[in-house]
Amino acid sequence: MLAITGGGTGGHLAIAKALAQELSKRQIPCIYIGSLTGQDRxxxxxxxxxxxxxxxDSTGVVNKRGLARLAALHRIYKAARECRRIFARHSVRAVISVGGFSAAGASLATLGSKIQLFIHEQNAISGALNKLLAPFATQIFGSFAPLSKNFYRCDYPVREEFFGRARTRTEIRTILFLGGSQGARAINDIALTLAPSLLARGLRIIHQCGARDEERVRESYxxxxxxxRVELFAFSPVLIDFLAQSDxxxxxxxxxxxWENCANGLPCFFIPYPFAAKDHQYHNALEFANANLAQVCRESSLDSEQILAFLDALSPRLAQVSQTLQSKISPNGAQTIISxxxxxxxI
Structure with missing residues (x-):
């Protein structure tokens, strides 16, 4: 029996789901260990x-101080003890951690046991838990530059629909502003600033603004x-439809x-979240910017002229960039990890 652990956010959970689906295809049973907090349930x-x-009952530790941190550590200790009992109940032989605070209990419970620990590191910079556990892991999987001796580079586990709807862009006709389900005020603001210029160029605008900022953005437009003239929405369960339409x-x-945009062949201008742990979003974007497949700009220095200049420079090489993005990733990420x-x- 294998155990998959980790979550908290959709990014971690999407990987857990992809790995579980691959195990299911092979008719290999597994269990899941997550947290009462976050999106796991x-x-x-x-x-x-x-x-x-x-x-x-577990929670994050990194952003806590004093008694709150001690309480969080005690919860993780109790979760690890419970995980030892769960492992024995199901005869678990290996744990695959996809990261996030939900993974702490089960990952730490493997220490000092015969149960092997495997880690998937999503980002270009390791999270605190993964960095702590890396020396004890049998293997660490990731899609960015190698992070440790026992690192195995593989394709990111991206859902098949992003590959299935991929296409080579040949002309910039539609711009997608994507702030995530929670929205990103900086992206919303730059969309509002750019919209008149983009519409004057005859471009179509799709804008996901997030529920919290929808009223302000709608009133501004x-x-x-x-x-x-703007296709505005807060959230969509079929976001792939909008990605597939965009250039x-x-x-x-x-x-x-x-990596989803990469699989779809969609060129990007990245505005990393400035408060991401260890600035990992900036380093994720650099993977593509350094290969001349994207542009990355700090939120603090962002202005509309940079994006317009990016569009002008991208236009003559759009097809090349789109094709190269598609060649940078294959749909075998989960299969490779599980194998x-x-x-x-x-097994």
Missing amino acids: MWFERSDLFSAVYFL AREGILE VCISRAGAGSV RVLERVG
């Missing part, structure tokens, strides 16, 4: 991908008299987003 409480699911995306640089884990475990 929403994703997997009723999932048929797992033989059993567990949601433990209305005051400019262009609301009806350029202006977005944050979370690991899931950068490697099973080989090392002897």
Whole structure:
């Protein structure tokens, strides 16, 4: 039996789901261990991908201080003890951690045992938990530059739909502003600033603004008299539809987003979230900017002229960039990880 652990946010959970789906294809049973906090229960409480699911009382430690940090560490200690019992109950032979605070209990519970630990590091910069556990892991998987001796570079586990809807862009006709389900005020603001110029160029604008900022953004477009010319929405469960229609995306640089856009062949102008842990979004974006496949700009120095200049420079080489992005990733990420884990475990 294998155990998958980790989550908290959609990025971590999407990888957990992709790995569980690959195990299911091979008819290999697994369990899931997550947290009562975050999105874990929403994703997997009723999932048929797992033989059993567990949601433990754990929380993050990194941003806490004083007594709050001690309380968080005590919760993780209790979760680790509970995980030892869960491992024995299901005869777990290996744990695959996809990161996030939800992974702490099960990952730490492997220490000092015969249970092998495998880690998937999403980002170009390791998170605190993964960095702590790296010396004890059998293997660390990732899609950016090698981070440790036992690192195995592989394709990012991206859902098949992003590959299935991929296309080579040949002309810039549609711009997508993507702030995520929670929205990104900086991206919303630059979209509002740029919209008149983009519409004057005859471009179509799609804008995901997030629920928290929707009213302000909608009113701003209305005051400019262009609301009806912008496809504005707070959130969509079928975001792939909008990506597939777009020719350029202006977005944050979370690991899931950068690789999903890559798989779809969608060139990007990245505006990393400035408060991401260890500035990992900036370093994620650099993977593509250094290969001349994207541009990255700090939020603090962002202005509309930079984006217009990016569009002008990209236009003559759009097809080349789009094709190169598609060649940078294959749909075999989850398959490669699971094959490697099973080989090392002897299943």
